[in-house]
Amino acid sequence: MTCAQMGGPAECNFVVTGETAEEMAKNGGEHVMQSHPDIAEQMKNMTPEQNAQWMADFQPKFDAAPEM
Numbered sequence: 474m475t476c477a478q479m480g481g482p483a484e485c486n487f488v489v490t491g492e493t494a495e496e497m498a499k500n501g502g503e504h505v506m507q508s509h510p511d512i513a514e515q516m517k518n519m520t521p522e523q524n525a526q527w528m529a530d531f532q533p534k535f536d537a538a539p540e541m
């Protein structure tokens with residue numbers, strides 16, 4: 474999945490890989506820290522509830538994505 478598909482900027486085509494949704498979230502997070510400091514800042518301010526909501530939204534997208 475690309476960064477944009479994971480909620481990053483629409484123009485970012487960085488491909489995030491991972492075996493599980495958790496791994497994708499971790500790898501995507503690392504990319505965001507390096508490339509999108511403004512989004513990283515928003516992520517840091519997310520509450521545990523918002524984090525859980527993000528994972529809940531992301532899991533079906535990950536499940537629907539083709540194998541990479």
Ligand SMILES: [Zn+2]
Nearest residue numbers: 476481485487
């Ligand atoms: Zn990106």
